Amino acid sequence: MKWSQTLIPTLKESPSEAEIESHKLMIRAGLIRRITAGAYAYLPLGTLVLNKVIAIVREEMNRAGAVEVFLPSLQPLDLLEESGRLQVFGDDLITFEDRHGKITALGPTHEEIITDIVRNEINSYRQLPITLYQIQTKFRDETRPRFGVLRSKEFIMKDAYSFDLDYEGLNKSYKSMYDAYCRIFDRCGLDYLVVEADSGAMGGDVSHEFMVPSPVGEDVLIRCPKCGYSANRERAEPAPLLQENHAALRTLKEIPTPNKHTIQEVSDFLQIKPHQMVKTMIYISNGQPVAVLLRGDHEVNETKLTKVLGQGAVALADQATIEQVTHARVGFAGPVGLKVEIIADQAVSVLRNFVTGANKSDMHLDNVNAERDFNISRVADIRYVTTGDRCKICNHEINISQGIEIGHVFKLGTKYSDTLKAKFLDANGKGKSMIMGCYGIGINRIIASAIERSHDENGIIWPLSLAPxxxxxxxxxxxxxxxxxxxxxxxxxxxxxxxxxxxxxxxxxxxxxxxxxxxxxxxxxxxxxxxxxxxxxxxxxxxxxxxxxxxxxxxxxxxxxxxxxxxxxxxx
Incomplete structure (x- = not known):
């Protein structure tokens, strides 16, 4: 191609809206142009790179035995209602009403569509296993689109779905896709990590994320430099903390803390460290209030908490409920005297003589101790891993960094085949639910990740496989x-x-x-x-x-x- 015959509108300066290098360089090098918030046009150079990525993905998916399909972007809401995910997507779902008054969604993902097709077209064990995939545009109404194509409302994904007779078959399909992902990212010239992950809205019990380490990544990586344990922030588990000290239990006492509501305000006022405090958070689970205890310097991991409580979702209680449960203003809740179920993080269970709210306005309690002063209903890991935590496998101190998610594989099991009734007849004529897996790759994210990892002050440095x-x-x-x-x-x-x-x-x-x-x-x-x-x-x-x-x-x-x-x- 001759430069004079194509369109390569390079820019000397970075656009003001671009925050990270990949966004700046994709615009300056003439790969993309912003059309509206969260939506970009790919110009000739960008389209060439995009097609290089798609070709690699397609080749490796075909090599792994997956079969390509192409599904519609338009999705009827009744399928999302049938699977129970209409509320899960919530405001992220982009919908519109057509001329007939029917509300339709622009597909955020395609589990429901593919399962609907398979339940209507496959009914015998002789037709399984099968893995279907597509490369398609997805839509999600991001609250704050940013970082160019890394976080946009419209993006291109490769999504694949495996259907197996049993869990042994799922394990084989999962391994096949996992290996294909490694080949794809190797061919794209990416330095990546594979980490344990939480399945989130997709469901299932087992999942892994493929992450490119990057300081601009919105995902948090937890890694052990000694044994190699790695997980994302939602999934990572710390080694249990040991008893902090074996000091004698001191006398419980009330301390006035006028207008001191937050952990930082109280710890500064009392001249103690935040980790010597326990915060009490009131959640609603199955319609009932539950008290959740965490060390003052820790954050609740609602994904873990949801699993502990066995609920589809949990939510913080509103102000009125908190005041009704604790008989105090917000900011002074504590476990002593509470008449609700108490879930304590493991780090709380090993503390002694700590400070909590007193369930009285402008008052806290000092020298609080579990068992003596209140009873814990359940002890569980319900927090995010933080700096200073140690590896659950080898007890070495873990590293915390950031990364860009470029791929995610899930073992879904029967989450969708049960709800959508995707069944087959086995060799004995008995109806069984298909065992499913789901496998996604962010095509646009591969491009941005490659640039984030490979550029200098003069511009992009493409790997040979992706260069336009x-x-x-x-x-x-x-x-x-x-x-x-x-x-x-x-x-x-x-x-x-x-x-x-x-x-x-x-x-x-x-x-x-x-x-x-x-x-x-x-x-x-x-x-x-x-x-x-x-x-x-x-x-x-x-x-x-x-x-x-x-x-x-x-x-x-x-x-x-x-x-x-x-x-x-x-x-x-």
Whole structure:
């Protein structure tokens, strides 16, 4: 492709709305343009990269035995109601009313659609197992779209769904998809981690996330540098804490704390550390209030709490309920004297002589101790892992960092096949629910993650597998017939004879502009026909990644590039 025949609108400055490097560079390099909040148009370079990612994903999914389908973006609400997920998606669901008064959703995901198709088309064990996948646009009404294509309202996903006879079959399907994901991300040149994850709205018991470590990632990674244990923040479990001390139980006493509501306010007022306090949070579970106890420096993990309580969802009680349960203003709740079920985090169960609210306005209690002063109904891990926690496997101190989720695999079991009645007849003629798995990849996120991990102050540095063009030919002076003659010859030879992906910068621009644009769009190899060619007939080949340069004659260009491609492919 010649630069003059395509659309590559590069920018010198970063747009004001772009917060992270991938967003800035995707706009500056002319890959995308914002159309509205959370929706982007892919321009020619961006479309080429997008198609490279899609091709890799499609090849590896087909290699793993999955079968491609293409499902509609429009989804009837009755399927979401049937599965019980209409309320789960809530305001994230984008809906509209058509001319007939029917409300339809733009698909946030496709578990219900694919299960509906399979329940109507597959009824015998002879038709199983099968894995179906698609590459499709999804829609979610993000409250605050940001970071470009990393968090948008409209995004492209590869989603796959496996249907098996039993859990042994699910394990095989899951392993097949897991391995395919590793091949996909390896081919995309990404440094990634696989971590244990919570299944969230998708359901099921087992799931793993594929994460690219990045300081701009919105997911939190918990990793043990010693044994390799890794999980996301929702799933991670710390090693149980030991008894903090074995001091004698001191006398319980009330302490006035006028207008001191928060952990920080009270700890500062009493000159103690937040971890010496216990906060009491009132939740509603199954319509009843429940007291949840956490150490003052810890945060409740509502995903874990929901599982402990065995509910589809839990919610913090409103002010009126809190005051009714505690007989005090919000900010002074404590476990002593409460007449509700008390769930305590494991870290609370090992504390002694701690401070809590007194269930009296402007009062706290000091030297509170479980068993003596109140009874714990259940002890469980209901908090987020935090700095200083240790690994549950080897007891080494864990690391906490950030990452970008690029893929997620779930063992769904019968969550959807039970509710949507996707059944088959086994060899004995008995009806059974299909055993399902679900496997998603964020296509757009792969692109942004690759840029976040591979760029410099001059622009993008594409891995060979994702680059929109692998080579850019830069004739420094397009008005010199001898320069353009060799540029055109190399372009024809590399494109039409060797079958390589080449961009010829045939613009009549200053050399500095061409070099800066070439670095900005990140093409792996530059062929420069400049001053040296006019003097010695030598052509310069330069690597974008490390700036290494090579000199050759026009006849030596293709052999040298073929050799460099082999070396780059090995190192990527």
């Amino acid at each position: 063009y692998k080579i850019i030919i830069i004739p420094v002076n397009v008005n010199d017939p001898s320069v353009m003659q060799v540029a055109d010859h190399l372009y024809d030879d590399l494109t039409n004879v060797a079958g390589m992906e080449v961009l010829l910068d045939d613009r009549d621009q200053r050399p500095g502009v061409k070099f800066k644009d070439a670095d900005l769009i990140g093409i792996p190899l530059k062929i420069i026909i400049g001053k040296k060619f006019t003097e010695t007939k030598e052509i310069e080949i330069k690597l974008r990644k490390n700036g290494e340069t090579f000199q050759t004659t026009p006849d030596g260009v293709r052999p040298k590039i073929e050799l460099l491609f082999k070396e780059l492919s090995k190192s990527s």
